[in-house]
Amino acid sequence: MRTIIRVFITLVLAAVAIALGVWLWQYYMYTPWTRDARVRADIVTIAPDVSGWVMDLNAHDNQQVKAGDVLFTVNHERYEAAVRQAEATLANREYSYQLNENEYERRRSLGSNAISTENRQTAKLNAQIARAQRDLAQAQLDSARIDLDRSVVTSPVDGSVINLQLRQGNYVSQGNAQMSIVRDGSFYITAYFEETKIPSIDIGDSASIWLMGGDQEMQGHVVSIGRGIANTNTTPDGQLLPQVQQTFTWVRLSQRIPVDIAIDHIPDGVYLSSGMTASVRIDDQDRQDEGVDGVRPQGMGNSGEQARNPDIPPATTGDVEQQDP
Amino acid sequence: MLLRELTIGGVFISPMLLFALVSLVISALLRTVMHKAGLTRWVWQEAWFDVSLFVIVLAVVTYLSSHVL
Numbered sequence: 001m002r003t004i005i006r007v008f009i010t011l012v013l014a015a016v017a018i019a020l021g022v023w024l025w026q027y028y029m030y031t032p033w034t035r036d037a038r039v040r041a042d043i044v045t046i047a048p049d050v051s052g053w054v055m056d057l058n059a060h061d062n063q064q065v066k067a068g069d070v071l072f073t074v075n076h077e078r079y080e081a082a083v084r085q086a087e088a089t090l091a092n093r094e095y096s097y098q099l100n101e102n103e104y105e106r107r108r109s110l111g112s113n114a115i116s117t118e119n120r121q122t123a124k125l126n127a128q129i130a131r132a133q134r135d136l137a138q139a140q141l142d143s144a145r146i147d148l149d150r151s152v153v154t155s156p157v158d159g160s161v162i163n164l165q166l167r168q169g170n171y172v173s174q175g176n177a178q179m180s181i182v183r184d185g186s187f188y189i190t191a192y193f194e195e196t197k198i199p200s201i202d203i204g205d206s207a208s209i210w211l212m213g214g215d216q217e218m219q220g221h222v223v224s225i226g227r228g229i230a231n232t233n234t235t236p237d238g239q240l241l242p243q244v245q246q247t248f249t250w251v252r253l254s255q256r257i258p259v260d261i262a263i264d265h266i267p268d269g270v271y272l273s274s275g276m277t278a279s280v281r282i283d284d285q286d287r288q289d290e291g292v293d294g295v296r297p298q299g300m301g302n303s304g305e306q307a308r309n310p311d312i313p314p315a316t317t318g319d320v321e322q323q324d325p
Numbered sequence: 326m327l328l329r330e331l332t333i334g335g336v337f338i339s340p341m342l343l344f345a346l347v348s349l350v351i352s353a354l355l356r357t358v359m360h361k362a363g364l365t366r367w368v369w370q371e372a373w374f375d376v377s378l379f380v381i382v383l384a385v386v387t388y389l390s391s392h393v394l
Binding site: 003005006007009010011013014016017018020021023024027028035212 | 376
């Protein structure tokens with residue numbers, strides 16, 4: 001009898017241990033938390049719209065700038081000359097137009113026995129051509145003025161200058177980025193969750209964030225879950241055939257899907273830099289989609305802490321789900 | 326606390342390591358207490374018993390860390 005009880009006790013304990021072990025495994029493997037998260041921000045790259053060498057460099061590294069602050073000035077002598085040239089051309093075309101117009105006015109009032117119809121029509125067309133050329137010269141002048149204006153490069157947003165390599169005297173080319181600006185208040189977290197944990201993450205779920213440096217907890221919420229990551233099997237070779245990788249392994253590693261998390265509130269004393277490492281845990285994964293406060297198309301943080309958006313037309317977001325296969 | 330990595334002098338370790346260490350100590354203590362109290366004679370296979378005890382304590386510690394702390 002005693003032996004039976006001993007065996008029974010041990011077996012019950014072992015059964016409980018197995019059940020709890022399974023729970024532990026599930027809990028540890030499927031609770032949506034990750035150590036693989038990064039702080040990100042909206043980065044605006046600044047490229048001059050005109051070429052030339054840098055006359056004045058007003059920005060310095062890590063400088064805080066406001067929208068409209070002058071960052072640097074491209075040498076504008078050539079653009080001033082271009083404006084003068086365009087002005088002169090405009091004046092020339094204007095007088096040319098007046099000349100042709102006067103000629104036409106005079107010929108229009110002549111009787112049909114003093115001037116042929118053909119000559120009168122030619123005079124009219126000449127006046128119209130001269131007017132069109134004057135308008136062209138006006139447009140060229142406007143364009144030259146825009147170039148001159150844009151030789152002064154200003155910041156489009158409030159933010160901080162990052163990694164400034166530009167020096168006074170450098171030659172900059174039109175359209176080549178010279179510096180970048182991290183937009184104020186645009187910080188958010190991108191957490192890379194294993195694909196096994198994605199099913200328990202919903203948009204709107206609240207999240208706890210810890211930066212690697214510092215023990216302070218920050219609160220946030222999920223704003224979006226990435227719809228795609230690169231697939232190396234689709235990379236074409238020289239003949240445009242897909243390079244499909246063989247998978248020999250028993251163990252397959254789960255891939256990671258980026259999940260964007262807006263920071264609800266940044267506590268005082270927490271210094272955020274784009275690129276910092278963070279740990280993220282999704283808190284209410286059981287709450288099924290209630291209280292989803294929607295995806296914010298522009299910027300990702302709490303609206304109260306966001307700086308205003310730059311004056312660029314918003315990108316239109318395509319609705320992927322609606323597409324036919 | 327729940328699941329988050331732990332910092333020990335700039336080294337980041339999995340929380341499970343801490344849970345396991347704590348559980349090891351707790352189960353060793355429990356084992357000693359049981360031995361002193363003479364309860365071990367109700368145990369059939371001691372090795373099974375020890376492993377099961379450790380897993381149960383580990384699960385309890387993990388649960389408490391997330392739901393109490």
